[in-house]
Amino acid sequence: MRNYIIFLLFLISNPSSSHAQQLRETDRKFTDSLNRLITGNVSDSLKAEAAFRLTDFWAETDSSKAISSLNKARSLAEKFPLLVARSYWYESRIYQENDFEKAQMLLMQAESLLKQFHTKKVYRLRSMVWHNYGLILQHQDNLKGMLDVLIHHVLPLSKVAGDNELLGTEYISIGTVFMNLEQYAKATTYLTQGIRLLKSAPPKQRYLLINAYLVLADNYCQLKEYELTKRYLNLSKNTLEESENKQFGALIDNFWLDYHKTSTRYCISTNNYFAALQHASKAATLAEKFGDHYSIQEMSFERYKIFFAQKKYAMAKSALNAVIDKPEFNALAGNQLALAEAAAEVNFATRNFEEAYGWLQKSKHLNDSLSESKLKQDVNALEIKYKNVENQKKIATLNADKKQNALIIRKSKTTAFLLIAASVLLLVILILLLIYYRNYRKLAEQRAINYHQKMADLEQKQQLEIGRAMLNAEEKERNRVARDLHDGLGGMLSGLKINLSNWAKQQEAALPDIELQRIVNQLDGSVTELRHIARNMMPQTLLKFGLETALKDLSESAMSHDMHVDFQAINISGNIALEEQIIIYRIVQEMLNNTLKHARASEVVLQCSENEKRFYVTIEDNGSGFDTANYTKGMGIENIKNRVAYLKGNFDIESQPGNGTTINIEIPLRYE
Numbered sequence: 001m002r003n004y005i006i007f008l009l010f011l012i013s014n015p016s017s018s019h020a021q022q023l024r025e026t027d028r029k030f031t032d033s034l035n036r037l038i039t040g041n042v043s044d045s046l047k048a049e050a051a052f053r054l055t056d057f058w059a060e061t062d063s064s065k066a067i068s069s070l071n072k073a074r075s076l077a078e079k080f081p082l083l084v085a086r087s088y089w090y091e092s093r094i095y096q097e098n099d100f101e102k103a104q105m106l107l108m109q110a111e112s113l114l115k116q117f118h119t120k121k122v123y124r125l126r127s128m129v130w131h132n133y134g135l136i137l138q139h140q141d142n143l144k145g146m147l148d149v150l151i152h153h154v155l156p157l158s159k160v161a162g163d164n165e166l167l168g169t170e171y172i173s174i175g176t177v178f179m180n181l182e183q184y185a186k187a188t189t190y191l192t193q194g195i196r197l198l199k200s201a202p203p204k205q206r207y208l209l210i211n212a213y214l215v216l217a218d219n220y221c222q223l224k225e226y227e228l229t230k231r232y233l234n235l236s237k238n239t240l241e242e243s244e245n246k247q248f249g250a251l252i253d254n255f256w257l258d259y260h261k262t263s264t265r266y267c268i269s270t271n272n273y274f275a276a277l278q279h280a281s282k283a284a285t286l287a288e289k290f291g292d293h294y295s296i297q298e299m300s301f302e303r304y305k306i307f308f309a310q311k312k313y314a315m316a317k318s319a320l321n322a323v324i325d326k327p328e329f330n331a332l333a334g335n336q337l338a339l340a341e342a343a344a345e346v347n348f349a350t351r352n353f354e355e356a357y358g359w360l361q362k363s364k365h366l367n368d369s370l371s372e373s374k375l376k377q378d379v380n381a382l383e384i385k386y387k388n389v390e391n392q393k394k395i396a397t398l399n400a401d402k403k404q405n406a407l408i409i410r411k412s413k414t415t416a417f418l419l420i421a422a423s424v425l426l427l428v429i430l431i432l433l434l435i436y437y438r439n440y441r442k443l444a445e446q447r448a449i450n451y452h453q454k455m456a457d458l459e460q461k462q463q464l465e466i467g468r469a470m471l472n473a474e475e476k477e478r479n480r481v482a483r484d485l486h487d488g489l490g491g492m493l494s495g496l497k498i499n500l501s502n503w504a505k506q507q508e509a510a511l512p513d514i515e516l517q518r519i520v521n522q523l524d525g526s527v528t529e530l531r532h533i534a535r536n537m538m539p540q541t542l543l544k545f546g547l548e549t550a551l552k553d554l555s556e557s558a559m560s561h562d563m564h565v566d567f568q569a570i571n572i573s574g575n576i577a578l579e580e581q582i583i584i585y586r587i588v589q590e591m592l593n594n595t596l597k598h599a600r601a602s603e604v605v606l607q608c609s610e611n612e613k614r615f616y617v618t619i620e621d622n623g624s625g626f627d628t629a630n631y632t633k634g635m636g637i638e639n640i641k642n643r644v645a646y647l648k649g650n651f652d653i654e655s656q657p658g659n660g661t662t663i664n665i666e667i668p669l670r671y672e
Contacts, residue, residue, distance in 0.1 A: 031057065038072065048076035048083050052090050059093040066094045082122070085113030089129055100136045107133045120161050127157035127166060131173070138177075141333060147177045165205055168197030172212045175219065180334075184222045191216040203243075210239050210255045218262045221269055229266050233259070257286040257295060264302050273306045280306070297322075297329035304342060308349070317346050337366040539585060547581045548572040548608075551588055555606055558592045563601055565592070570609035577670040580647060584615060584667065587643050591619050591663060594636045599623030599661060610669070617665040625655045640665075 034057075037050040051073030058066035070091055077083035088110035095103040107129050114126050134149035150173055158167040171194030178187035195216065198209045213236035220228040236259055243252060260283035267276035280299045287295035300323040307316035320342055329335050340363035347356035542550035548569045555567035576584075588606070595604055601623030609616045631637060637653070640663075644651045649667035 038076075044076045045080055045083065048073045048080070051076060052083075052086065055090045056093060059090070059096075063094050070094070081113070082117055085110060085117070086125065088113065089125060092129075092132065096132060096136070100139060104133060104136055107136075120163070123157050124161035124163055124166060127154050127161060127170070130154045130157065131170070141331075143177055143180050147174065147181070150174045150177065164197045165201050165208055168194045168201070168212070169208055170194075171197065172208075172215055176215055179215070179219055179222065182222075184219050187219050188216070188223070191219055206239060206243050207252075207255060210236050210243070211258065213239065214255070214258045214262050218265065221262070221266050224269070226266070226270055229269075233263060233266060236262075253286055253289065257283055257290070257292070260286070261295065261298065261302075264299065268302065268305055268309070271309070273310055276306050277303065293326070294328040297326045301329070301339070301342070304346075308342075308346060311349075313346055313350050317350070320346060333366060337363055340366055542581060542585055546572075546574045547576060547584065548574075550581075550585055551606075551608055554585070554589055554592065558596060558604075560596075563596065563604060565604045565606060568605070568607040570607070572608060572610050572615075573671075575671045576610075576615070577672050580615075580667070580670060583643050583647060584617070587640055587665065588617060588619075590636050590640050590643075591617075594640075595619070595621050595623065595661075598626075601660070613669050613671075615667040615669050617667075618663070620660065620662045622660045625657050625659045625661050627657060628653055628655050 031054060034050045034054050038047045038054075040047075051069050054069035055066050055073060058069060070087065073090070074084070074087050077087060088106045092103045092106035092110065095106065111126060111129050114122055114129070130149055130153040134146040134154065137143075137145040137149065150170060154170050155167075155174070158170050161167075171190045175187040175190035175194065178184070178190065191212065195209065195212045198212050201208055213232045217229050217232035217236065220226075220232065236255075240252065240255055240259060260279040263279040264276050264283060267273070267279060280302050284296055284299040287293075287299065300319050304316050304319040304323075307313070307319055320339070323329050324339050324343065330339070340359050344356045344359035344363060347353075347359060539550050539554070541553045551569065551572075552567055555565045559565045588608070592604075592606070595601055599621050601621035604619065604621045607616075607618045641651050644665055644667065647667045649665060652664045653661065654663075655661035
């Protein structure tokens with residue numbers, strides 16, 4: 001299954017490059033048109049885009065030209081941060097197949113720069129960055145690492161990008177990795193989900209659906225569900241015939257190659273060896289046309305299986321020898337094990353027991369811990385059979401030379417039989433004990449995991465309850481103090497102002513008019529400040545007019561002569577639960593206070609949005625910034641984190657001294 005992911009990634013991440021490969025006779029026109037655009041009278045950004053396309057075009061065939069085009073693109077893209085970020089993606093394409101360490105470094109550089117942009121195109125590119133990173137892990141035979149990258153990075157980014165073709169393809173890729181790990185039931189779930197998304201692909205991308213049909217057919221073949229295997233093989237064949245020479249030209253042969261390879265495996269599984277040989281021959285012919293050495297060797301191994309099943313051992317051994325030392329097929333440990341087991345199998349069938357024993361020993365070292373007991377059993381069985389054959393030869397010789405020793409020979413046979421029986425019985429007992437021990441150990445480990453998980457859940461629940469109580473108590477106390485200040489002390493100060501004004505009218509001669517007016521103004525300012533404090537402690541705007549109006553009012557109140565706040569509200573609904581509205585308001589209030597106190601910023605952008613039951617808050621300033629690893633407790637960040645954690649949200653902060661601060665918050669919502 002290795003070639004499916006490699007080929008599919010090439011098509012998805014580099015559509016322009018794959019198109020150029022289809023039109024080899026027009027390559028010169030293609031590159032000339034891009035070069036004219038680079039030297040033409042257009043903007044630097046368009047010139048940089050053309051240079052990037054040239055880089056992508058040459059990445060697979062001429063690294064020196066690719067590097068030259070990349071340098072041109074970078075010189076033109078200096079003023080455009082997004083183009084600079086993309087340049088690392090194109091550079092990684094040059095080293096994707098020949099310098100894994102450098103390609104990984106470049107991909108991570110691209111990811112770190114692309115994270116600051118939030119468009120669907122950027123999310124799509126980031127998903128392909130991680131896909132290529134996972135592909136390098138696959139080249140290094142780290143399938144579990146690749147699976148982790150696909151599920152936790154590629155899939156979420158593809159969903160945000162909103163590209164069904166890309167998302168469907170990633171589901172197919174994940175299913176393929178599960179197949180490589182021999183977890184075919186899990187693979188079925190991802191593969192069928194991918195096909196559902198790819199059925200709506202436009203005609204020019206039908207090749208994605210063809211590939212998905214073929215992978216699912218292979219998966220069902222591994223599950224021995226042959227009717228479903230045949231069904232998806234027929235679907236892929238019908239789609240291929242409909243698309244041939246109409247939509248993606250010479251590229252169609254690549255999928256015919258995959259079709260014949262999958263059909264070969266299906267026919268072998270259903271014992272239709274004549275048809276299997278026909279499909280294998282067609283697949284090998286196409287592989288030779290493309291110079292696909294891996295597929296050529298793969299078909300040689302399939303022919304070995306066919307000849308061995310037909311008991312044509314000489315032809316089987318010849319087919320096996322054609323692939324046994326080839327570097328492409330032997331690059332994967334699983335293939336090495338399969339070849340070693342096949343060599344042991346065919347040598348044993350041809351009674352070449354010593355060589356068979358050697359190959360079986362080699363397969364023993366290649367196998368992992370899960371198949372170790374089975375390999376030991378095979379080795380012991382081969383040793384017993386080998387010794388039994390040698391004993392038979394000796395017995396035959398003794399019978400020919402000295403018939404009078406027949407009684408001794410019969411006793412020897414009986415003894416050998418008893419030894420064999422005892423050995424087999426002992427081996428069975430050892431295997432049963434090993435199985436029991438492994439099951440018992442797994443059960444104990446699972447119990448320990450369940451216990452620790454239960455304790456963690458209880459602790460988390462307790463922390464949430466404590467947090468809820470503290471926040472509720474804090475809000476109640478704020479409400480009480482605000483009410484007391486507004487209704488009590490505020491009313492008293494207002495009454496005092498009225499009484500002082502009335503008294504002043506009666507006692508105009510007692511104080512000069514200017515001094516009296518200053519006292520009244522001071523008292524009036526005190527009332528205003530008191531009401532401002534009460535409003536901050538329990539914003540009436542939030543209770544009366546909703547969260548969006550309250551946040552806008554909060555932003556305006558935070559502005560000053562030295563700091564401008566640009567508030568942007570996007571799709572904020574009015575039916576968010578009141579408790580969550582208050583907490584969100586407090587979070588934004590704390591962030592604005594922090595910026596005002598510590599950032600020394602002149603420009604602040606505050607963006608609040610709601611989408612699919614999630615609330616997003618982003619605040620960015622051009623202030624002094626700080627070291628996020630060594631901030632002081634007095635900056636209020638812990639208060640923000642606690643409130644976000646209480647709402648089960650995500651908190652992310654990026655800041656460096658002298659480069660401002662950016663905070664991103666994502667909160668799941670409850671509605672009233």
